[in-house]
Amino acid sequence: MTKQVTLSINGISVTVPDGTLIADAAKMAGIDIPVFCHHPKLEPVGMCRMCLVEVGRPMLDRATGQAVIENGQPKIQFMPKLETACTNRVSDGMVVMTTTDKALDGQKGTVEFLLTSHPLDCPVCDKGGECPLQNLTMAFGPGQSRFIYDEKLHLEKQVPLGELIWLDRERCIQCARCIRFQDEVAGEAVLGFDERGRNTQIVSLSTPGFDSVFSGNTTDICPVGALTTADFRFGARPWELKAQASICTQCPVGCNTTLNTRREAKAGGDVVVKRVMPRQNEEVNEIWLCDKGRFAYHYTESKKRLVKPLVRKEEKLARASWDAATKFAAENFTKFKKDFVVLASGRLANEDLFNLKSLADTVGGTAILYSDMGGGDITQLVGVGQGTNIGKMGAGDAILVVASDLYEEAPIWWLRVKQAADRGATLIVANPRETKLDKFAKFVIRYAYGDEAKAVNDLSAKSKISDEFAKAKNAVVFFGNEGLGLNGTSGLASACATLLKETEHIGRPNNGLVGVWPRANDQGAWEVGFQPEPDLEKALKGKAVYIVGADPVGDDPALGKALKGAKFVAVQDILETATTEIADVVFPAQAYTEREGTFTSGERRVQRFYAAVPVKGDAKPDFAITSQIARQMGVILEGSSVSVVFDILASSLDAFTDLTYEKLAETYGQWPIVGRGDLYYGGTTYENTQGLGVQLAPTAQSGKTVTIPKVRKEAALRPKEKELLAVPVNKLYDRGVTVNPAQLLDQRIGEATVTLHPSAAKNLGVEAGATVKLSFEGVNADVVVKIDDTISAGVALVPRSMGIAIREPVVAKVK
Amino acid sequence: MGVFDPVLELGRGLLETLRSFWFEPTVTYQYPEQKREVRPRYRGRHVLKRYENGLEKCIGCSLCAAACPADAIFVEASENTDEKRFSPGERYASTYEINMLRCIYCGFCEDACPTEAIVLGDNYELSFLSRREAVYTKDLLLESVPTADGLTPRKVEPGVFTRSVPEMKDPTD
Numbered sequence: 001m002t003k004q005v006t007l008s009i010n011g012i013s014v015t016v017p018d019g020t021l022i023a024d025a026a027k028m029a030g031i032d033i034p035v036f037c038h039h040p041k042l043e044p045v046g047m048c049r050m051c052l053v054e055v056g057r058p059m060l061d062r063a064t065g066q067a068v069i070e071n072g073q074p075k076i077q078f079m080p081k082l083e084t085a086c087t088n089r090v091s092d093g094m095v096v097m098t099t100t101d102k103a104l105d106g107q108k109g110t111v112e113f114l115l116t117s118h119p120l121d122c123p124v125c126d127k128g129g130e131c132p133l134q135n136l137t138m139a140f141g142p143g144q145s146r147f148i149y150d151e152k153l154h155l156e157k158q159v160p161l162g163e164l165i166w167l168d169r170e171r172c173i174q175c176a177r178c179i180r181f182q183d184e185v186a187g188e189a190v191l192g193f194d195e196r197g198r199n200t201q202i203v204s205l206s207t208p209g210f211d212s213v214f215s216g217n218t219t220d221i222c223p224v225g226a227l228t229t230a231d232f233r234f235g236a237r238p239w240e241l242k243a244q245a246s247i248c249t250q251c252p253v254g255c256n257t258t259l260n261t262r263r264e265a266k267a268g269g270d271v272v273v274k275r276v277m278p279r280q281n282e283e284v285n286e287i288w289l290c291d292k293g294r295f296a297y298h299y300t301e302s303k304k305r306l307v308k309p310l311v312r313k314e315e316k317l318a319r320a321s322w323d324a325a326t327k328f329a330a331e332n333f334t335k336f337k338k339d340f341v342v343l344a345s346g347r348l349a350n351e352d353l354f355n356l357k358s359l360a361d362t363v364g365g366t367a368i369l370y371s372d373m374g375g376g377d378i379t380q381l382v383g384v385g386q387g388t389n390i391g392k393m394g395a396g397d398a399i400l401v402v403a404s405d406l407y408e409e410a411p412i413w414w415l416r417v418k419q420a421a422d423r424g425a426t427l428i429v430a431n432p433r434e435t436k437l438d439k440f441a442k443f444v445i446r447y448a449y450g451d452e453a454k455a456v457n458d459l460s461a462k463s464k465i466s467d468e469f470a471k472a473k474n475a476v477v478f479f480g481n482e483g484l485g486l487n488g489t490s491g492l493a494s495a496c497a498t499l500l501k502e503t504e505h506i507g508r509p510n511n512g513l514v515g516v517w518p519r520a521n522d523q524g525a526w527e528v529g530f531q532p533e534p535d536l537e538k539a540l541k542g543k544a545v546y547i548v549g550a551d552p553v554g555d556d557p558a559l560g561k562a563l564k565g566a567k568f569v570a571v572q573d574i575l576e577t578a579t580t581e582i583a584d585v586v587f588p589a590q591a592y593t594e595r596e597g598t599f600t601s602g603e604r605r606v607q608r609f610y611a612a613v614p615v616k617g618d619a620k621p622d623f624a625i626t627s628q629i630a631r632q633m634g635v636i637l638e639g640s641s642v643s644v645v646f647d648i649l650a651s652s653l654d655a656f657t658d659l660t661y662e663k664l665a666e667t668y669g670q671w672p673i674v675g676r677g678d679l680y681y682g683g684t685t686y687e688n689t690q691g692l693g694v695q696l697a698p699t700a701q702s703g704k705t706v707t708i709p710k711v712r713k714e715a716a717l718r719p720k721e722k723e724l725l726a727v728p729v730n731k732l733y734d735r736g737v738t739v740n741p742a743q744l745l746d747q748r749i750g751e752a753t754v755t756l757h758p759s760a761a762k763n764l765g766v767e768a769g770a771t772v773k774l775s776f777e778g779v780n781a782d783v784v785v786k787i788d789d790t791i792s793a794g795v796a797l798v799p800r801s802m803g804i805a806i807r808e809p810v811v812a813k814v815k
Numbered sequence: 816m817g818v819f820d821p822v823l824e825l826g827r828g829l830l831e832t833l834r835s836f837w838f839e840p841t842v843t844y845q846y847p848e849q850k851r852e853v854r855p856r857y858r859g860r861h862v863l864k865r866y867e868n869g870l871e872k873c874i875g876c877s878l879c880a881a882a883c884p885a886d887a888i889f890v891e892a893s894e895n896t897d898e899k900r901f902s903p904g905e906r907y908a909s910t911y912e913i914n915m916l917r918c919i920y921c922g923f924c925e926d927a928c929p930t931e932a933i934v935l936g937d938n939y940e941l942s943f944l945s946r947r948e949a950v951y952t953k954d955l956l957l958e959s960v961p962t963a964d965g966l967t968p969r970k971v972e973p974g975v976f977t978r979s980v981p982e983m984k985d986p987t988d
Binding site for chain 1: 874875876877878880881889891892893894904905906909910929930977978979980
């Protein structure tokens, strides 16, 4: 344990760990020292001089080195000038005075100086109302300025740094929080200062501008309105917004978010989500949120939302009542009982999946998870132990990332893994091509696509890397599905689990396996018993299919063909998709913003989300629709209270034993303190008051011995001459139904691409940016060529969810 | 007391009536034909003011709505462009509504307004046939344009309006 130091701040005795900054120590004691540039997650710089305080230290006798005692007390020697609380670390016996006339005078002077060139934009500024500069001016500033208003520096207003973030250089107070966030936390130095003195300006150093998926966080920590998001521009005043806790649905990290809502005339008088803000959970997303989570929420308000049940009558979908629609579906499901198939995706909440699984089990149908990634059964066995916090991993620990580009798939995990590496953890990145994480890795393993499991198995053999992994105090493995299909990922998960078991890195906190799933609640689907199906086409053909929260027709024409041969197709979704077009009956479901429920994150943390906006049309929550259909089939499932469904779920699944909604809503004190009245300290991130969630314990943690299932590897594909091995890779901003409706991200989504090795491109006679024809079984698409010299010459990388149906590696032709 | 006393009293009263009828000035206004002028600081129905060039003073900051003790005001802002300009700054009120049934005419909105855009005028003739009619929209609240070319929105030369908020003089009253 670190040494504890006792000091006195404003007469209050405070005991904090050695090395704490005075500003943080004061915060821990409940004393607020005003700051602008200081942020508890960033290294100190002392740029703004706002935190000036009087600091005294015990006087030492030069001869003896002992403290000088005066009147029985150690004599305190105060420095002649004020010191910054954000750069000075505490020491034993220190005396800090933050509210003396001298200190207040210094703080007042600093505010006066900061305001010499700050425009009076507050009435139109998006930060106005939650602005640290506004608040601290009111609290510490002078009533009047001695500077002349006309001498204010005038610059061009609102310049876009990128298409997501706008900069107002007049408002900037040069605290460099944004630059430091990008350098230190995100590890992407895309912002910098230009010019000097009064003309100092923030500039973007990248093309395209502000090229980082963490850019939105800089608007949270900006203490003025210099950085604002294009999405929320003039959206509302902060005090008009209501806040409701939610969970991000874009990736398996399960970031805690707060949805800010407001009634809006532009939306026809509806209450709508105006912005998504991070909500503190130090074990999941700390106080950060990636841009996808922040800006891609628009799909819930898409014009394509389904609002009424539809039933096919004379070849056309016509509106119907809930009773008629569910009865129609139930009759057909009963008629084709033997062929009843539930196809659901990880977009659904735990409760929805549980009801669906119960229905399938009771009537003897099959429940299939709509996913190309396997290994969820293995993460249940050897997943990360209860109490895992990557934010606590550091020197002596090891993290292995295999077959996953975390930056594109789960940005906040990327951020936390990168920071763990910064703290000294051994980061091993195994990927066939260069990813952004390589820069921070101690070891980089390159293997050929198809050799993922082998690369992991090789870590069992003696080598420098395997030694370091085996000797690590704690070790976590992230496995993804880059270049892999269902069989490949199952095999990889098995290999990773075997490695973890052999090195005894299972069943403890900060040890185990994490799946980088394509969807937010894939892990939850595995928990309730859903499993993906290797031959989905065969599984759907000639069946009565109940598709929930998935768009197989839009994703893959081959599945569309299989579904056309189905006996009956019922689709339940929030949006109109290609699948709803071929459906016999369509049920409108509620989006996650409109209802309650829980998700299970990739780290197996069960977290609650809450209803923030009113329901669209006649939509119902998925679990209730399933219950209504089930009732018509003679199966009784809970359909009115989501917490009761969760109680039933908890009592029937071992991992969820004793969990209740109340337990998931519990919170405890977190450091740093954010989101209260003192927005200048941690930024505008919301404080977590509605639940930190509970992590499930993997089987390995219960003391049972686990046997890792072995997966038989399929024969590797061998492309012939003039053919390439097309492998699927993941892209953060894709054309998936939950991202596409966000117009702001359109530029980042871009076009469908194929990435080739320079020599492969040369053979084809094409250059970067050229359009080529990519063809493989059933697919013929025009794609734009990208060049990457870190991949092998025989492969072509094809992004998933960009309009090209690629589920696993295939042999393809490029012309 | 004589028999004629009541008659006498009645006559005296009638005389007083006739005196005031003939010799005193009238105080009754023949409303609605004749309207009484209000005091300079009278707080009647709100008016959204324009600058001399016709551009709207309101910047959609919503401070009036924040100050309103009766929660009668609803503002929604949008961004100006040089192609479609409503106000001189970056931002204008795309929706501005006051529910006159809720309003208590306290004038706090006027005090809160940083651009002196909202002013309580001299109009006290507010009557509605339905609750919905009592919600005054921006079109009803905006003052009429002084000249025909002062209509908003309008197209303006780029580079003329470059500030977020138009610079204000100190208030005079």
